[in-house]
Amino acid sequence: MRVALITESFLPTVSGVTTSVCKVLEHLARTGHEAMLIAPAGAPAEYAGFPVHSVPALSYRQFPVGMPSPQVHRLLADFAPDVLHAASPFLLGAQGIAAANRLDIPSVAVFQTDVAGYARRNKLGQAANAAWRFVKWVHEGADLTLVPSTASMLDLRRVGVRRLARWTRGVDLVGYHPNRRSDPAVAALRRELAPNGEVVVGYVGRMAPEKQVERFRALRGVPGIRLALVGDGPSVPLIRRELAGMPVTWLGRLSGPELATAYASFDIFLHAGTEETFGQTLQEAHAAGLPVVAPHAGGPIDLVVHGENGLLFTPDDERDLRRCVALLAGDAPLRHRMGEAGRRSVLGRSWENVCGTLQGYYERVVDERSAVRATMSVPLSMQR
Known part of the structure; x- marks a missing residue:
């Protein structure tokens, strides 16, 4: 399988999003898949043997924030992945999902950052509602949104995001012992x-x-x-x-x-x-x-x-x-x-198990998109 990942956070920035992306890339390398990553500027040129493509970014609270770039569409078109994995999509990830849809590439979005919670904490009033509308718009563009917790699942259902599934995170059971x-x-x-x-x-x-x-x-x-x-x-x-x-x-x-x-x-x-x-x-x-x-x-x-x-x-x-x-x-x-x-x-939550579940979600959206294509190719008279 060919997997394109696009992330709002990557090395040298250390975060939960970065850790997840690294573990997914390592799993894909170990299991013989092809992959590439699109990340904000400052990232290394490769990881786990896969190319990392940097796009322009602005600095916010010591974090590089990837900005929309025409490179995203071109990189996805050139790589022609079977699926797009959007890690904690915001500005950069939203563009990646939109480009994937234009290219008829199924996508999986991973909800990982409480954008609306940030708005509430900073007493931004109506901005919290606007943040949830933005979250809904981004995730409704994906074929499937993976949610890490019960609370996040309830939040996303409350604002009307459909096509949700649970996906937790793995943990290093050997290193942490x-x-x-x-x-x-x-x-x-x-x-x-x-x-x-x-x-x-x-x-x-x-x-x-x-x-x-x-x-x-x-x-x-x-x-x-x-x-x-x-x-x-x-x-x-x-x-x-x-x-x-x-x-x-x-x-x-x-x-x-x-x-x-x-x-x-x-x-x-x-x-x-x-x-x-x-x-x-x-x-x-x-x-x-x-x-x-x-x-x-x-x-x-x-x-x-x-x-x-x-x-x-x-x-x-x-x-x-x-x-x-x-x-x-x-x-x-x-x-x-x-x-x-x-x-x-946590004994059942090794990264190997968790990434195996993720691969199953990749296959699910690929199969569902293929079924839609097959239906659309059948003449209307034969569908009745």
Whole structure:
């Protein structure tokens, strides 16, 4: 199969969208398919042996935003893919879907960014409604929209997007593993993070407004804990101000074995943002055997079973956030039981399994488009 991917985010930018696209390309290479990628400027020239074509981009909040370009239609026409995969389509992805339709190429769009949530958070009023209208317009152009969570499915159905299916994300079950806690590198990091044996409350992700990391301020004064923050982004100055005087270790942006070491050094994983369409880092924390504390909103609802593999706090209620973390911080056996349950909950979500499901969706839209073509080629008199 020939697969064209178009993405709003790619390397060197690190995000959930980037991770998914990389894993899909790796899977396509491993399983003998042909592929190419269209991405915002600044991307590497190739990935997993496939060409990466860059288009002009503007910078927004340290992210390159791909702009519509006449290159998109030409690249798709020249490659002649069997299917287009639009990752978190916005401006660039919308153009890709439109070009695919003109070229009679079936498309799969992956809903991954809460654009309307951004409008609500910034109190943009009617802009939230406009954002949902834009989301509907983009996704209605695709043959199928893949949705990561129950909450996202409900949101899209509410605004009238049709042709929806669930597609979760994979997780590295080998790299993120409870056994890593016995690694000497983890022991060394633990000595740095918790010199007096404190409980380490960790976070991994972008330091951006939608992640609401500043809400970790609610943990000020909770006895016996230290915070460890992994990531970077435009909200770092705000977070530093809000957490001033608290026991915090800033680990910066990590990846690969260093990121796995960080997860293994945590005792609790905390996510405070209420706008996650999925929550990839929550899955990674579960794979590492950690209990997760997250809001009862969006993607975490599907990932965290309250009282089983973590705790869900009332969204926007910092007192409830504090209560959940304090409960786990004071009960090591509970942390251990929830961490084990978290690991069990993700065992079926290897990237191999998840990408195999995605390939099935590719085949579905290709077959459906072929059936439509066949029907249209049959004379009307023979269809009766």
